[in-house]
Amino acid sequence: MRILVVNPNTTASMTSTIADAACRVAGHQTEIIPVTSSMGPVSIEGYYDEAFAVPGLLVEIAKGEKAGADAAIIACFDDTGLDAARALADIPVIGICEAAVSAAAFIAQRFTIVTTMERSRLPLEHLVHRYGMGARCKVRAADIPVLSLEDPASNARERLRREIEKALRQDRAEAIVLGCAGMADLTAELRAEFGVPVVDGVAAAVKQAEGLFAMGLSTAKNGAYASPVTKPYRGLLEGFAPENLARA
Amino acid sequence: MRILVVNPNTTASMTSTIADAACRVAGHQTEIIPVTSSMGPVSIEGYYDEAFAVPGLLVEIAKGEKAGADAAIIACFDDTGLDAARALADIPVIGICEAAVSAAAFIAQRFTIVTTMERSRLPLEHLVHRYGMGARCKVRAADIPVLSLEDPASNARERLRREIEKALRQDRAEAIVLGCAGMADLTAELRAEFGVPVVDGVAAAVKQAEGLFAMGLSTAKNGAYASPVTKPYRGLLEGFAPENLARA
Amino acid sequence: MRILVVNPNTTASMTSTIADAACRVAGHQTEIIPVTSSMGPVSIEGYYDEAFAVPGLLVEIAKGEKAGADAAIIACFDDTGLDAARALADIPVIGICEAAVSAAAFIAQRFTIVTTMERSRLPLEHLVHRYGMGARCKVRAADIPVLSLEDPASNARERLRREIEKALRQDRAEAIVLGCAGMADLTAELRAEFGVPVVDGVAAAVKQAEGLFAMGLSTAKNGAYASPVTKPYRGLLEGFAPENLARA
Amino acid sequence: MRILVVNPNTTASMTSTIADAACRVAGHQTEIIPVTSSMGPVSIEGYYDEAFAVPGLLVEIAKGEKAGADAAIIACFDDTGLDAARALADIPVIGICEAAVSAAAFIAQRFTIVTTMERSRLPLEHLVHRYGMGARCKVRAADIPVLSLEDPASNARERLRREIEKALRQDRAEAIVLGCAGMADLTAELRAEFGVPVVDGVAAAVKQAEGLFAMGLSTAKNGAYASPVTKPYRGLLEGFAPENLARA
Amino acid sequence: MRILVVNPNTTASMTSTIADAACRVAGHQTEIIPVTSSMGPVSIEGYYDEAFAVPGLLVEIAKGEKAGADAAIIACFDDTGLDAARALADIPVIGICEAAVSAAAFIAQRFTIVTTMERSRLPLEHLVHRYGMGARCKVRAADIPVLSLEDPASNARERLRREIEKALRQDRAEAIVLGCAGMADLTAELRAEFGVPVVDGVAAAVKQAEGLFAMGLSTAKNGAYASPVTKPYRGLLEGFAPENLARA
Amino acid sequence: MRILVVNPNTTASMTSTIADAACRVAGHQTEIIPVTSSMGPVSIEGYYDEAFAVPGLLVEIAKGEKAGADAAIIACFDDTGLDAARALADIPVIGICEAAVSAAAFIAQRFTIVTTMERSRLPLEHLVHRYGMGARCKVRAADIPVLSLEDPASNARERLRREIEKALRQDRAEAIVLGCAGMADLTAELRAEFGVPVVDGVAAAVKQAEGLFAMGLSTAKNGAYASPVTKPYRGLLEGFAPENLARA
Missing domain, CATH: 3.40.50.12500 (Rossmann fold)
Incomplete structure (x- = not known):
């Protein structure tokens, strides 16, 4: 099983702390794939930083899912972007809070x-x-x-x-x-x-991800987490339109 | 009094409907300043669109506040980005829901x-x-x-x-x-x-904005809506760092 | 627009403080009509005083509505008699709490x-x-x-x-x-x-009243705030029967 | 033990139905004292009637307590005036709802x-x-x-x-x-x-009154049910000032 | 009326304190029948003791009901076994908390x-x-x-x-x-x-029992408190099967 | 890791269904130890059965913990006896609901x-x-x-x-x-x-047990789940006194 662990802030040293915590509890057959967001704040402190951590986070989740991850973890205690990530991905997404x-x-x-x-x-x-x-x-x-x-x-x-x-x-x-x-x-x-x-929360999220995977469970798609509707996105964010990001 | 009314989706025709509704109830001394977000989804339908409507919305709020708006309205019924906007702005920000x-x-x-x-x-x-x-x-x-x-x-x-x-x-x-x-x-x-x-909600938000302005009330800054911490933002979103966006 | 502001206690000096606060925030086209209740306690401190402040309050609201007020404010922070006043009046009624x-x-x-x-x-x-x-x-x-x-x-x-x-x-x-x-x-x-x-609360109620008026909104009459049923009232309170008070 | 049962509407035939229900369950040593309010609506249907049922109700409770009642019941299912009655009386007061x-x-x-x-x-x-x-x-x-x-x-x-x-x-x-x-x-x-x-509720209130009496319990007077503050009441309601009503 | 008062711990001296409290408030026509559970902990302190107090309690309630009790009280402030007792008995059962x-x-x-x-x-x-x-x-x-x-x-x-x-x-x-x-x-x-x-709580439960009895009310049997289903119980607890305990 | 899975009813065929479900999701290094309670109802349907399922359940948990189980699962959807089991055991205990x-x-x-x-x-x-x-x-x-x-x-x-x-x-x-x-x-x-x-719930509980074990977490003992107080138990249940059951 492969678990994508996204640090939604852009500080790689924190990703390393997170990855260590994830690996310490992961099962023998679990591969932890840590990634650092490539855009946004260096730390997430309050609502404003949160808002700008989401685009980079969603990019990593879309890339990770395409690359074959079986579950994704959002490794920020605000559970930044969790709802949007669940709508985007077909694999389970877990917030550490x-x-x-x-x-x-x-x-x-x-x-x-x-x-x-x-x-x-x-x-x-x-x-x-x-x-x-x-x-x-x-x-x-x-x-x-x-x-x-x-x-x-x-x-x-x-x-x-x-x-x-x-x-x-x-x-x-x-x-x-x-x-x-x-x-x-x-x-x-x-x-x-x-x-x-x-x-x-990082450890807890890893075990939760392994659990959902073992049970064959993933996000329900018939309600609030329905996949994004295909539509144009404009301006600087054009590339993030659902069909560009998720289905590319 | 000047009220910025931001349509956080990028469809200008909807901004026009919104502006009409705002003007119908505004007081004689109120100027309605309608703007359409310049980046993001053409409509906001669910969590994913919401996430990508926030950056463009916050840009407009920062620009509007600098240009002298006395209050801002987020004219999407999901109250998209309301918390981040309240942290960013010193003027009151009102969601239509x-x-x-x-x-x-x-x-x-x-x-x-x-x-x-x-x-x-x-x-x-x-x-x-x-x-x-x-x-x-x-x-x-x-x-x-x-x-x-x-x-x-x-x-x-x-x-x-x-x-x-x-x-x-x-x-x-x-x-x-x-x-x-x-x-x-x-x-x-x-x-x-x-x-x-x-x-x-558009009409209700206009009257709420006028009311807060008349009472001299704006967002409390000593709690969850404290102004964003100055810090680097990286990658594509570098320009949105608080000091770039809000204080420029 | 004319806003009736009822002080439901019988102390006229407090009405004056209330009227000042109301006028400070009222729009240019709003007329504030302050009234002091003519019967009941000189101040409202607890449940007992509240009960005896209600009849005088309702009398003033009925008179004010007949005289053409567009909205009424109950200027006591217990929102004394608010439910009964909403049932009685067709204009919006607002409590300051x-x-x-x-x-x-x-x-x-x-x-x-x-x-x-x-x-x-x-x-x-x-x-x-x-x-x-x-x-x-x-x-x-x-x-x-x-x-x-x-x-x-x-x-x-x-x-x-x-x-x-x-x-x-x-x-x-x-x-x-x-x-x-x-x-x-x-x-x-x-x-x-x-x-x-x-x-x-007085200022907040004035702006709320102006807002509801501008939007053309008033109390819904198809539920708990249905107009009082016509029926006899007996004894000292005979004159307060709905048809005597509200429809006279 | 003597239990005052006040019908807060002014329809004596309903008091009779209430008294029968109270007597059916009362203990052998309990005396039921039914009274009909002498002022106010003939039935209590909604917030407006409720407000005008309270003065007559409180008069009866004050009179009943002075006459030696050990507990009082408010026999209207809206529990009309219950809070004010508890503040007024030293004996327990029970609502039928x-x-x-x-x-x-x-x-x-x-x-x-x-x-x-x-x-x-x-x-x-x-x-x-x-x-x-x-x-x-x-x-x-x-x-x-x-x-x-x-x-x-x-x-x-x-x-x-x-x-x-x-x-x-x-x-x-x-x-x-x-x-x-x-x-x-x-x-x-x-x-x-x-x-x-x-x-x-009438039967339930009688048994509750008997229970509180047997346990020697009555309304706590150190909080929201503190006895009314002595003060002038004006106009038509002058006679209802706490010292006039409760302490006469 | 006969009220069974079960002390669900096995300390008879505490039953005596309980019985005294019950008798002090009981009506003249009420007989208090105090019993001490014959099996389980000498005091109930926490979840574990509670679990082992229930079988002895239910035995006493079944015996008491067969012997003609009109109501039962569980005289432990944790309301130990209250739900099971209500399912078992047809008479009302009251917890002292x-x-x-x-x-x-x-x-x-x-x-x-x-x-x-x-x-x-x-x-x-x-x-x-x-x-x-x-x-x-x-x-x-x-x-x-x-x-x-x-x-x-x-x-x-x-x-x-x-x-x-x-x-x-x-x-x-x-x-x-x-x-x-x-x-x-x-x-x-x-x-x-x-x-x-x-x-x-002991006094309160006695008066509550008398009240329910006077009103002819007992536990509703068409929901969560339906009588236990007849079925085999095995091992040491065989004798507690519903038909053995309740219907014998 | 060894996970004790207790079926708290006394029907062994159901234990077998439960054990199969547990094994299907268990990790490679997890041993599932299914046990059937030796005393009490053959199925748990409502409050009464629940009460008599607890003693047998607690016996199995105490025996399992002594025999070296690392976690215990209560495999009845009512989470029968969960609080008592958590007080008794030092290993984590998980209810399937x-x-x-x-x-x-x-x-x-x-x-x-x-x-x-x-x-x-x-x-x-x-x-x-x-x-x-x-x-x-x-x-x-x-x-x-x-x-x-x-x-x-x-x-x-x-x-x-x-x-x-x-x-x-x-x-x-x-x-x-x-x-x-x-x-x-x-x-x-x-x-x-x-x-x-x-x-x-059986599968979910197995993965939850593995998760808590991997994180080194077990029931907090400084609150409601403090270990049972040593004390005599009387009569038929004498053998279940904490020191007899848990520490033998």
Whole structure:
């Protein structure tokens, strides 16, 4: 089985962290194909970056599906472009936030997502609500820029730890969900340190993808995820018209 | 007061229908500035088109704000790109779905949106839910392509009428909300025909924009709508980096 | 356009504050017609006062409609008697709480109402929930009598400020809604002081009334707001029978 | 124990139906004190009538409490004035809708209220939602005037039966709640006819009142039901000021 | 009327506390029949104990019904086995949590359950939610073992008091619900001490049982509570097959 | 990895259907260990059977964990005893309803469970609601006894098909979830026949178990799933005391 893992921001070093996390849990017969988006923001922090991460993401998903991927993962915790990707692709597409909260729900009644920037908190609350976990899952922001997670000189990891402590004490969280793909390498360490389950969305998405594949399940195409209607796209985005992108 | 009205699809004839609807209700001191997006799909039907309508929309909003607009309206009933536009702009930004259901709630306890294509039904249900109207507002699709509304030879308007009848009888709707900017010219006619309030989102958004302007209110910038973080954007989308687009 | 603004308590000085707030935002072609209820409590603090404010309110709405008003505003933040007034009148009727939270929702994802007395907190929570904003809007009480807002010697405004601070810090409110018609004159001052959007319901209701009027929309009469059934009323309230009050 | 049962409409024959239903279930040591409101509408059909039924109701509750009643029941299915009555009185006050759905919840997972007029359907839905039963209880209207229930020549009872049939078949209701005090005399007959539990709110309220009394419980006065603030009431309603009504 | 009160744990001294609470509020014509389960855990603390309390409970309910009981009460605050008991019995079955929150809702808008162990908090939150009171009722745990309530040397009662204080101050609870059958003897004392309504579920269940009996109401059998299907049970539990247990 | 799959009813032929479904999707390094409960009902149809399926289920989970299983699956669609099993075991425990709706949510926005008996419909609705899928997932019953699925002479499969048709047409389900472990062998056939995704809970649970195992995640023990308190159990159930069952 081949799983395409798209980092929808354009920072290749983060793709590498993501790929490591994916490979650590992948089954022996699973091939992880990591790709970095070729256009858009270097990190996704809030609604504006999200909007411009989607075109590059969809290009990679279309290319990956044509190249034979059996499933695709969107490795940004905002689940950027997930709905559009599901409409575009025939293979299953999985968001790491959706996969993480879905996995957490099997091991804890109450849990907390700790994400990076305050401006991502409400968008994640909307996602959590949509995924049906609004009553079980809180969202906290450690107030750290996404790329500072990669900078050993920053205090990002220390701030993350302090927010986890608050989640355990104030939210009575039974488990922690790491709210950024760039935190994936910290999972084991934080689990050992805090003694509670710590869930990484990249890993959860890989196992979810393997599961759907083994069951022969893919996105239903008779509803909101119907394939895009063939039609002209104009201007700079002409090349992204469904027939150009998906069926080329 | 100057209100920018962006048609986020690239079909200029629809912009003209929208502009007419806006002008019909605008106050005497309001100038309506209609613009058609210069890039992206010719109509917005489902998640995929939505994703590619956002860049062109945001370009127009940035340009309009710089040119002195006091408020902006996104004239697509999916409220395409509304969150990103609110983060980008300092002026208030209003979606026509949000404005329509908000207005309908002042005149009816239960109402129904009648939209075009089935694939837009669930996305609109999500919007309605997010706007707090899930318990009061149903969504129906007449199963007609968006651009067929402009084609006198199609049976689009007949199908729309049949769905309105069902809404009144089966949902006990007290009012009807027209679920596509391209239906704006039908408002008065349908109201006369069915004898119930019929709400058009373009008109509702114009009055909402005038109201916020008169009250001196604009988007709160201390939460989820904080201005985009300055950062590089790469590849084809380099020019859309916040400092390029918004601050140029 | 003529907008009737009814102060449903019997304190004329508060009507004057309300009228000022209404006039500040009204369009050039809008005439504001402020009236004070002629019977009932001097201030509305809790469920009991509310009940006795309704008859006088409905009398004024019936008189105002007959005299040619195009819309009516109920200028008490409990939206006292709103449902009965909508059933009675053919013109649109707008509550200031409903108008305020509806406006706030266009500029902020999370906001807080700061009202006067603790006993009004839960009734307002019920309203907010009914208006679909339960997940976005908190309610706080500054624990001040309504009429103390008019008394320069009281510490009412200081307590109000302290509660706004708590709302910003503890609720992470992005905007503040003033939860009493008697606070309308403080809007600009508090906005300047706290640097966040501050919404006054009187102003919001005026703009909402103008909007509905411009769109030709009024209360749907085919459901819960059907006109009252003609029937005898007995005893002291005989004169309020629908045919006496509304059709005289 | 003495239970005041107030019929808040001014039709004495309906009070008699209500009193019979109350006496049928009252304990041997319970005295039922039925009273008819002395002012207001002859039947309560929708929001407008409700508003004018409240003053007369509150007068009777104040008088009854002073005369030594241990609990009060509001015998109209809209639970007219319940919040104001709880603020006014120190004795427990019980609405028949609240009591009926609360009792039904002990014997059925899903049930349906069948009420009189369509215009009462949404107000009852709001009540049911507030009482926490929105997911378990549907509301239907048989489209019959309240007083027609007393008219043997009308087809009101036949229409009621047809609506109960629909509730059992279409809603899969496990039990029926009679949605009007004027239906109380039909309870046993309908139960026998349809073979499912049929709940009458008057009976349910009597047993609830006895229960609260036996447990020594009454309305909490430290929140939304705090006693009314002493203050002047003006005009026709001067005599209803809290100190005049409740403390005289 | 005869009410079976089953203590589903196997500690007879707790049955005695429960029986006293039941007798204190029972009507003159009500006979309270207390029984202690003959098999299972000595106290019910969490999901595991709950599971093993159910068989013994159902045996007692079957025996009690055959012996002529008119209603049954499950005197454990987890409402252990309530659904199964309702399916088994033809007489009404009442859980003390359900009865307590139902009664509290008639006298307070917001209230808090104070229970024993932290591990029971989330199970009670689920119950409260299912009973429709999720928005009105919080749950707190005093972190005390159930049986320590019977031990005068423990500090259980002191911890309970401290948690009630927090409920009043932090939750703004208007009333307190005692979250364990073993607290029933403290009701009057805590009410006097804290000056707010204190609700005991055993008492509430007795009055609820009397009420349903007086109204001639019992569990609807045409839905989820249909009588068990006759079928073989195997192994150690063979004797519990429906026809063995219920119909013998 | 070793996955214990417990059939909590005592019908071995159904265990065989379940084991086949589990093996079909299990990874190459996964060993499926199917067991049939040794005590309790031959099929689980409603609340009563559920209660008596739990003891035998917990015995098998305790034995399986001691024998080295890495995860356990409860192969009854009511997720019988899931909470108690999670409290008992240190390995992850997965219910097939929870796993099925969780998987379905990754491929469809709206889906319908088709189960066997009407009396299981509301219990499943409660589960679905608790799993956060109440707004996305409907439940239908084909009105067939569980064991009739194994009887080629019955019309069970035909009734199942008819109910699936209704789900697709009336609920606009995008996917179907098979609501009984005994339907697992029909998955591929129904998928081919109806052309929509069909989800079997046994398969979904196996992949979920493999996923949690690969991620090193198990049940959080610091909340509602804390290990049972050591204490005496009495009578027939003495042997099930936590220290007897779990730690022996």
